[in-house]
Amino acid sequence: MSEQEMVGLAGSKRALILDPKDNVAVALADLSNGDECQVTEDSGARYNFQVTETIPFGHKFALTEMNVDDPIFKYGEEIGRMKTALPKGGWIHVHNMYCDRGLK
């Protein structure tokens, strides 16, 4: 993420995609179920996206529909896999993902 892309992330209802390979975005504000947020891609491109669950600041949501055992990519790397299926816009965290590395 270059400096130009990092600038101007202020304000409410924003989220960030860190790498083109990622299938999650990181919320930069507390988002409520049904909120339309502005997602900034790694390239700097922006678009609107609706979340389908409450997503706390700093947490992740799915950019596509996820199935069981689908890999989750953040920073362009696999950070874990889905324990359960999840609709697009849903919250991804320890309740529905697993990671064999480091046992959790």
Added chain:
Amino acid sequence: MMGDKFLGFRRENGSAGVRNLIAIIPSVFCAAKVAQRIAQNVPGSVHFSHPVGCSQVGDDLDITAKTLIGVGRNPNFAGVVVVGLGCERFTPLELAQGIAPTGKMLETVVIQDVGDSIGAAEVGTRYARQMQQIASEQKREEMDVGELMIGLNCGGSDTTSGLVANPALGLASDKLVAQGGSSILTELTELIGTEHILARRAINGQVAQDILRVIHNMEERLKRQTQTSRNEKRKNLISTGNYDGGLSSVVEKSLGGMKKSGNAQFVEVFAYGDAPTQRGLLLLDGPGHDGEVTTGQVAAGAQIVCFPTGRGTPSGFPGVPVIKITGNPRTYERMKENIDINAGTVITGEKSLQQVGEEIYQEILKVASGKLSKAEVLGHDEQFCITRMP
């Protein structure tokens, strides 16, 4: 190359200190209270109380020995008073002999030789008082930034650590390393899942192999510990605060954590308790406990620690400035008194990542030249903590 400068204290062996303090170091836990009393009597001295130094064997005892010697050798200390009990396995003589080659002021007081703890504290106080007065005459001199070695450690991480605080610190670290300085990454328990990326940044094949080996060994050690644990609640590698902050796996935490090492090449992997032989970006083989990390880094010669913290932690190190950086604007608002740099300005859009990286770099120069970090002003010294071998 004309590099940046700071004002430091030249030591007898040519090394550069950023503080000019007297270290009071017990060789064993039994001497800890006497060491603490000496430090209380002499402003400008710090004590290194610890729970080890006896009833240990093998690598465990050796790491204790090397670490205590390394702390005594750290150039932030103009002089050292070694405090022994007299019957311990790690002898005060060995501790003093390890520090002596630096040529710095050095005295030893042994409780059982003096007679009692009151007498030992008195003798030690006289030594520390003399050293402090001699040290007070030394002036700061201009030195190249390349003489600095910084320790990198993050604690209380949340999502913002990997997004902004660590990448900004990585920029500062790259700038220091480019001018001949050293920067130490550790926390191997929190590099799991990044070893393939780090190994690609090794200066040669040997260093790449070393990176893969030490992270693999750390993961195996953790597996053994958790597989034999009967308690399901004691198996998590990352903490509840990390989870609350949005981190869901150790790999996710690691990918953010490694960013504080910037993009420089790794020139050496070295063992806990040792000092590196190369200058540049270094990997110290040690676990992820904040205090164990920074203690290993200080024993290796780091004069300053840079410490990103998303959730916010106040801890500091005796005699070594710890610069706190948060990427979380909410944490900065709540913990202004404990946090030196607000990298949350990148999240709020007030500053760019480059600007905050430069802000951290300039703060390193200021603190190296004498500006007190917030942890120092508030007397935080919790981080001294020697790692144990299982």
